[in-house]
Amino acid sequence: MLIVTGGAGFIGSNLVKELNRRGRTDILVVDNLQRSEKFRNLADLVIQDYMDKREFRARLDAGTLDLKAEAIYHNGACSDTMESDGRYMLENNFGDSKAVLGYALKRGIPMVYASSGATYGASTCFEVDPHNERPLNVYGWSKLLFDQYVRSLLPGAQSTVVGLRYFNVFGPREQHKGRMMSVLHQLLRQLKETGACRLFEGTDGYGDGEQVRDFVFVGDIVDINLFFAEGPVRKGIFNAGTGEARSFNAIAQTLVRHLGRGGIEYIPFPDSLQGKYQSFTQADLQGLRAAGYERAFTTLEEGIQRTLAEIE
Numbered sequence: 001m002l003i004v005t006g007g008a009g010f011i012g013s014n015l016v017k018e019l020n021r022r023g024r025t026d027i028l029v030v031d032n033l034q035r036s037e038k039f040r041n042l043a044d045l046v047i048q049d050y051m052d053k054r055e056f057r058a059r060l061d062a063g064t065l066d067l068k069a070e071a072i073y074h075n076g077a078c079s080d081t082m083e084s085d086g087r088y089m090l091e092n093n094f095g096d097s098k099a100v101l102g103y104a105l106k107r108g109i110p111m112v113y114a115s116s117g118a119t120y121g122a123s124t125c126f127e128v129d130p131h132n133e134r135p136l137n138v139y140g141w142s143k144l145l146f147d148q149y150v151r152s153l154l155p156g157a158q159s160t161v162v163g164l165r166y167f168n169v170f171g172p173r174e175q176h177k178g179r180m181m182s183v184l185h186q187l188l189r190q191l192k193e194t195g196a197c198r199l200f201e202g203t204d205g206y207g208d209g210e211q212v213r214d215f216v217f218v219g220d221i222v223d224i225n226l227f228f229a230e231g232p233v234r235k236g237i238f239n240a241g242t243g244e245a246r247s248f249n250a251i252a253q254t255l256v257r258h259l260g261r262g263g264i265e266y267i268p269f270p271d272s273l274q275g276k277y278q279s280f281t282q283a284d285l286q287g288l289r290a291a292g293y294e295r296a297f298t299t300l301e302e303g304i305q306r307t308l309a310e311i312e
Contacts, residue, residue: 001048003069005030005056005076005100010174011114011166012075013041014218015225017173020046028067030056030076041173053096060099071229074100074113080180081118081139093142098149101161105153110160112229115237117167117214117281119144126214127284128165128237136276147237154235162228164221167241167283170303171218172310183215184304187252196265197252204279208266209249211279214241217303220295227293234291241283242297254304 002019006012007029016027025046032053033039042050053076059065078092097113104111118140123132135141147163154161170182177185187197199209206212224240252264269277298306 001026001028001067001069003028003072005074007031008038008041011218011221013173015073015222016045018222038176057096057099060103069109072104072109072111073225074111077114081137086138089138089142094146097146105157108159110229112162112225115147115163115165116143117165126282128239128287157235160233161235163237164224164240167214167216167281169216169218169221171307183248184251188255191255191259191262195262198265198267199248199252200269201266203269206279210247212245212247213281214245214283215300216241217298220297224293238288239283239285243283243285245282246300254301258308
């Protein structure tokens with residue numbers, strides 16, 4: 001059996017889809033369907049079992065969960081970078097993750113978990129190194145806190161424990177995320193509803209819409225997860241991005257060309273994001289390549305085309 005936490009979410013459901021494609025249906029999905037619309041991400045997939053995340057955590061804490069799992073893909077988390085309730089954030093992203101890790105280490109189960117490029121925050125260097133870790137919000141700090149906890153246990157770990165620092169992931173199956181949808185989905189919705197993609201005016205020395213980030217297609221993220229979980233024992237924290245920064249303008253222009261209509265509107269940079277916004281991200285891939293992951297990444301344009309082909 002394989003365990004996928006956050007399996008009804010964006011990355012988790014794409015992972016389940018790929019496992020199905022490879023013939024695996026012996027999958028336990030763990031999630032919270034209090035927002036019931038997330039069920040749509042699982043409706044066309046095949047899984048063996050489902051467990052609410054609160055029951056899963058309770059059984060982990062009580063020591064009553066006893067599954068013969070081949071691997072754990074831990075993608076369950078609160079990913080709202082604007083969430084201000086630090087207690088809620090830490091319980092989800094730190095407390096739950098510690099419980100899953102303890103279970104995996106005790107039974108020697110390979111565990112690949114979702115960290116985040118938000119751990120770098122205000123840094124302009126994205127090599128996996130504590131000197132570059134400067135989170136700008138409690139979400140980024142909650143992810144960093146667990147990374148630090150993992151680092152303290154790695155020397156004694158006998159099984160795979162890998163943290164993947166996801167950069168700006170986009171793709172199908174994220175429509176349920178509301179304001180936390182990727183830039184691609186937000187701009188597509190704006191373009192269809194208003195005829196214009198709204199981008200921020202220049203900030204941090206960048207021109208209008210020229211802020212750049214490392215946008216990575218979800219299919220590549222799934223592939224990296226499987227690479228580490230299915231291979232030999234490996235331990236560490238790795239960046240999961242393309243290594244190439246692209247502008248917000250590039251996404252908007254690609255969408256305008258696809259629809260054959262609309263344009264781009266530049267809006268003032270909001271005061272609420274001052275000091276909390278990453279105008280530049282670009283994954284350093286040295287560690288990932290050194291670990292043996294050699295595949296080329298999907299280009300931004302190809303990833304957009306593949307996403308649109310699936311959701312439209």
